[in-house]
Amino acid sequence: MKSIKHPGLAAILAASLLLPAQSAMAQANDQFIAIPSYRVGPYGTNGQSYYGGYVDYLNYVNMKEGGIDGVKISWEECETEYNNAKGVECYERMKSRNPVTRGTAINTMATGISYALIDKTAEDKVPLLMLGYGRTDAVDGSVFPYAFPLVTTYQMQASAVVKFIASRNGGSLAGKKIVFLYHDSAYGKEPIVALQAEASLGKFTLVEIPVAHPGNEQGAQWLRIRQENPDYVIFWGWGVMNQTALKAAQKVGYSREKMVGSWWAGSEEDTIPAGDAAKGYMSATWNVTGKDVPLIADIEKVVYGAGKGNMQDKGKIGSALYNRGVSGALATIEAVRTAQGKFGKGKVMSGEHMRWGLENLNITNARLQQLGATGLLPEIKTSCENHEGSGKIKIQQWDGSKWVLVSDWIEGNKNLIHPLFKASAARYAKEKGITPACMQQ
Structure with missing residues (x-):
């Protein structure tokens, strides 16, 4: 299946209850990524920039590298309108599109939808990727093995x-x-x-x-x-x-x-x-703005130069949300690479493989520099005990025409915050009858 870039077409396909069996099989050799997005509704303008960057990076990896160690990336968007019920409906429809990946890593960019999906994705063994949003207590991987509130909660x-x-x-x-x-x-x-x-x-x-x-x-x-x-x-x-x-x-x-x-x-x-x-x-x-980031400039050159860009308004390339979307896709693809390192390069990674990849991420500054992505996100190092991996932010200020950084990385008070989410995770585990335990590495 080709990547779907037109939001109207994506919405029409998402409305189908079931795709023909051969369509799912045609994607069996792809790393298929389900994208419950929103490009219309009260938050659609924000979603257009974020998911534009997200999709552009997936396309960029295909065009620049031929995929992930030879594995092509395919994806499909489903319009949620930032609505919890529609978000769940999109997830249920798309998880069967590829029998191996089952969506790879679900990134809804909506805390309400992520709350609604957190039990479903764990049952289906599909990682729920909450990049800079979602449940803070999901940092505790012993209780939430398939939920990842990456970067900073x-x-x-x-x-x-x-x-x-x-x-x-x-x-x-x-x-x-x-x-x-x-x-x-x-x-x-x-x-x-x-x-x-x-x-x-x-x-x-x-x-x-x-x-x-x-x-x-x-x-x-x-x-x-x-x-x-x-x-x-x-x-x-x-x-x-x-x-x-x-x-x-x-x-x-x-x-x-x-x-x-x-x-x-x-x-x-x-x-x-x-x-x-x-x-x-x-x-x-968590990310810088502008096209001075080499990766952003190269995406514009490679993807838009070939007429395959996702953004209708090219002026938003390099904006805060566009660059954040790129950073979200980058973290997802780096988790696929990490999983391939353990389960087989050149192979399609399942949801269970992706869970391991996300729990063993180690995105260093050296790796970010290698990707041309310095400043797009902080270093991220995850574990079972810490599905967040960073906990840092920067502060930016609007000068009337652009965002200007006014701080370096600032880390929240771990000694204060971590006991709060651990206590919350413990209450959740008791309520759901979960015995906290780290999954086998």
């Missing part, structure tokens, strides 16, 4: 943001007030326990203010923020909620230089529509 990200803010206040936030303005969903709620722990440890006041989906109505929330007059706002937004918040902050006179967003609130899709209201705003990130 929401709780470690929130802890690192607090550390950054403290660094700008002489190392202490005692007596300060921080508002946590968040998307009222699993995504927005995930870091609350970490922020509450940080507030207790750091002796600052935490004020939690939710925003209903999709977030284009925030008048009441920003009126309260003006009344609270916090020292900082930690912002956990997504989609239209982000530009709305920046404009609302400007309207009530709250300094954007005192706002620090999550990395899903730190893209050009958020800042450019906000205009002057975005200048000075900061956000977390």
Whole structure:
């Protein structure tokens, strides 16, 4: 099967309950990757850039290297619209497309969908890849063997943001007030326990203010923020909620230089529509922006030079979400390479093989440099005890026209956060009747 690049065509194919048997067999020699994506709906603009980068990298590996040690990559997108039920439906339809890979590694870019799939994927033995999102407690591979919240979890990200803010206040936030303005969903709620722990440890006041989906109505929330007059706002937004918040902050006179967003609130899709209201705003990130990264420049040369690029708007190549999509695909392919190193180069890797590959990742700076991807993601080294592999972020600031890094790598407080997710994983194990144990290596 050829790679599917047109979102409308992908949606039509995803709507089919079953493909003919020969189609699945035709892909048997490919490393087939199922992509439950979203390119329409309230978050479609963000998804277009992210999945554009993701698909471009898969195409790039095929074109540049002939696949992964000779194994061609194929893929199919299924439109979820960031909807939990549609996300589950897409997964169920696509897992049978290839009888060996069963989707390779499922990356929904939606915390709610990942929550809905975490038991199903474990039962089916298909890795659930939660790159910078999802359940923090899935870091514990003894309880969640098939779930991988790679790079940095929401709780470690929130802890690192607090550390950054403290660094700008002489190392202490005692007596300060921080508002946590968040998307009222699993995504927005995930870091609350970490922020509450940080507030207790750091002796600052935490004020939690939710925003209903999709977030284009925030008048009441920003009126309260003006009344609270916090020292900082930690912002956990997504989609239209982000530009709305920046404009609302400007309207009530709250300094954007005192706002620090999550990395899903730190893209050009958020800042450019906000205009002057975005200048000075900061956000977390795990990847650099721009085409100065050799890999991004080479993707544009190789893939778009051949007229096979996924992005209709080529101006978004090198944007925050495009580069993040590339980094997500890169991590996936590196896990395939790792699995091939154990189970056979030039062979198609199953979901069980991929689980091992993801649990034994060792993406060093030297490897990133070799790939031309320095700065696209931090070093990642995973194990059964740590399916996250990093826990680090950088902070970037919008200067009115582009993102500029204003920090080096910052690691969240492991001593504070890891006991939190371990306790959560233990409760989950007890609830589900799971005996925590690392799978055979």
